[in-house]
Amino acid sequence: MTSAPIRMGVLGLGAVAQAVHLPLLAKRPDLFAIGSICDLSPEVTDIIGARYGIPRSRRHGSLDDLLDAGGIDALMVLARGSHTVAVRAAFDRRLPVFCEKPLAYTTAEVDDLIAAEPDLGHPAILLGYMKQYDPAVIEAARLLADVDDVRSIEATVLHPTGASQLAFARVVGPSSPLPAQALAAGDEEDRALRRVAVGDADESLWRAYRGALVSSLAHDLSIMRSFEHPPASVDFADIWRQSSRHDRRDAGRDRKSFGEHPPSITAIGALAGGGRYSLSWHYLPDFPAYRETVRVVHGRGTVELVFPSPYLLHAPTELIATTPHGDAERQVRGRSTVEAFESQLEAFHAMVRDGVPPRSDLAAGRADVLDCQRIVAAFASRTRTAVGGEIGRLAADRLSELV
Numbered sequence: 391m392t393s394a395p396i397r398m399g400v401l402g403l404g405a406v407a408q409a410v411h412l413p414l415l416a417k418r419p420d421l422f423a424i425g426s427i428c429d430l431s432p433e434v435t436d437i438i439g440a441r442y443g444i445p446r447s448r449r450h451g452s453l454d455d456l457l458d459a460g461g462i463d464a465l466m467v468l469a470r471g472s473h474t475v476a477v478r479a480a481f482d483r484r485l486p487v488f489c490e491k492p493l494a495y496t497t498a499e500v501d502d503l504i505a506a507e508p509d510l511g512h513p514a515i516l517l518g519y520m521k522q523y524d525p526a527v528i529e530a531a532r533l534l535a536d537v538d539d540v541r542s543i544e545a546t547v548l549h550p551t552g553a554s555q556l557a558f559a560r561v562v563g564p565s566s567p568l569p570a571q572a573l574a575a576g577d578e579e580d581r582a583l584r585r586v587a588v589g590d591a592d593e594s595l596w597r598a599y600r601g602a603l604v605s606s607l608a609h610d611l612s613i614m615r616s617f618e619h620p621p622a623s624v625d626f627a628d629i630w631r632q633s634s635r636h637d638r639r640d641a642g643r644d645r646k647s648f649g650e651h652p653p654s655i656t657a658i659g660a661l662a663g664g665g666r667y668s669l670s671w672h673y674l675p676d677f678p679a680y681r682e683t684v685r686v687v688h689g690r691g692t693v694e695l696v697f698p699s700p701y702l703l704h705a706p707t708e709l710i711a712t713t714p715h716g717d718a719e720r721q722v723r724g725r726s727t728v729e730a731f732e733s734q735l736e737a738f739h740a741m742v743r744d745g746v747p748p749r750s751d752l753a754a755g756r757a758d759v760l761d762c763q764r765i766v767a768a769f770a771s772r773t774r775t776a777v778g779g780e781i782g783r784l785a786a787d788r789l790s791e792l793v
Contacts, residue, residue: 396742397425398488399462401453401476402469403438404429405552406490409559409701411468414732416442421739425462426450430572431564438562452572457483464488464742471576472583474499481506481514488738490518492604493755495583496780497763500756507752516738516748517755519612521697523737524730526707530686530693531616533711539689540619543667545610549602550677551639552647555699587763589778595766597649598629599781603762605647607655607671611758612750613684613695619661621761627657627768639675648673657765669765690714704729 398415400407415422424442428450429435439449450456453476457465465480466488467473474494480487481503494500507514521527534540567573584596614620631651641652652673661667680699685692691713698705706725713720740746767784770777777785 393743395419395421395423396739397423397461397463398466399426399428399456399464399485400424400466400468401428401456402467403427403431403434404468404470405556405559405561405701407468408438408561409556410703410731411466411490411735412438412442413703414729414735415466418732418735421735426456426459428453428456430568433564433566434562451569453479457485464738466490471580472499474503475579477503477515478506481508484508484510486510486512486738486742487515488518488735489515491608492600493517493752494759495600495604496586497756497759498586498780499583500752500759504752504756512745513741513747513751515752516734516741517750517752518734519609519750520700520730520734521609522612522616522749523733524697524707525726525728525733526695526709526724527613527616527730529709529724530695530711531618533693534617534686534688537688537690540617540661540663540665541687541689542665542685543614543617543619543661544683544685544687545607545613545668546670546683547607547610547672548677548681549606549652549671549673550680551641551675552644553642554639555680555701559701585779587779588766588781591770591775591777591779591782594631594649594651594653595629595770595775595777597647598653598655599762599766601647601649602653602655602671602673603765604759607669608758608762610669610682610684611761612754614661614667615754615757616749617686619663619665619667620757621659621667621764622662623659624657624761624764624768625659626772627655627765628772629653629655629766629769637675641673641675644673655765657768700731703731 415424426448427439427444432451435449464486467476468490472495473489477487477489588596631653655671657669682697684695694710696708704727706727709724711722741748763781763784766781767788771785771788
């Protein structure tokens, strides 16, 4: 197999592109070259193109223009919203795809991609669950490999505003409105997917599902899969919203992702291995810094992970393993500055050049979408909240089982 750098076409030049992926692609010329870039904003495209030395002929305003121009070996999908259309377009041109979350909002979308996935002689897609490539997660999975009595997995996400997390990155945005036609097309796609996923359900329920679950808490589902203990059921779920008279920060642009009043979400259920899990996600506008914890309890101890904000490159995840030591307790702590996003890019190169399977493929992505849908269905069926589409059918099935 050739070890030549992969010429990457980059679709979407927003926060995650500017703060994470473009700097890492530029850092690794041994593995990648930025072949083309594309964004709805011509202004942002030109600023980023100049920053990374991308010729004007390789700066594009639409996915079709980027793909039709050729000159790339793979597509990196970083745009807002569902990524199904972009992935399918790349598949149709027999290009491998690095796909950031969210892959999709509906199982129907993923089923379409599974049917269309091309035979390239190697896997065609890597899903961007970078936490699966975090050295702390990999070590935690190793420590748990021989544990046969995982009693519980508890994951909690404390999510401050996106603006507070990204202030250090000086993300460049458009100074003028985006093209009206492109915005209208994106809004129509969002409405169509909303109908398929939740029917005529309230906008706030749709935003909680697409923003907090599919686009954030899905990372914790991927970690559970890395531990080989995915959810087997959703026994209880709740979605609620609170505020405080002491609030200082405004949600701002986060309302586009999470809704006018971003939520708190919790879900409890059984693990495939017989234990239990609890997942919690809280939007906390004034919380000092993003914090995510995963704690695994088993018969002889615990394995805990504490994640910093994902945008802080080389900020270590802390691993704390607690086990017996005679009549005492032993704690082993680990911290690594190996960047999970960079390891993930190395894995994509290995997938394309050497055929190494990714840690998450389309089947794994479908499982995560379905688990997120089951959480909303559990909430809707318990509270008799009106919901249609794919999630409505799951909620109806839950209700029929209780009759």
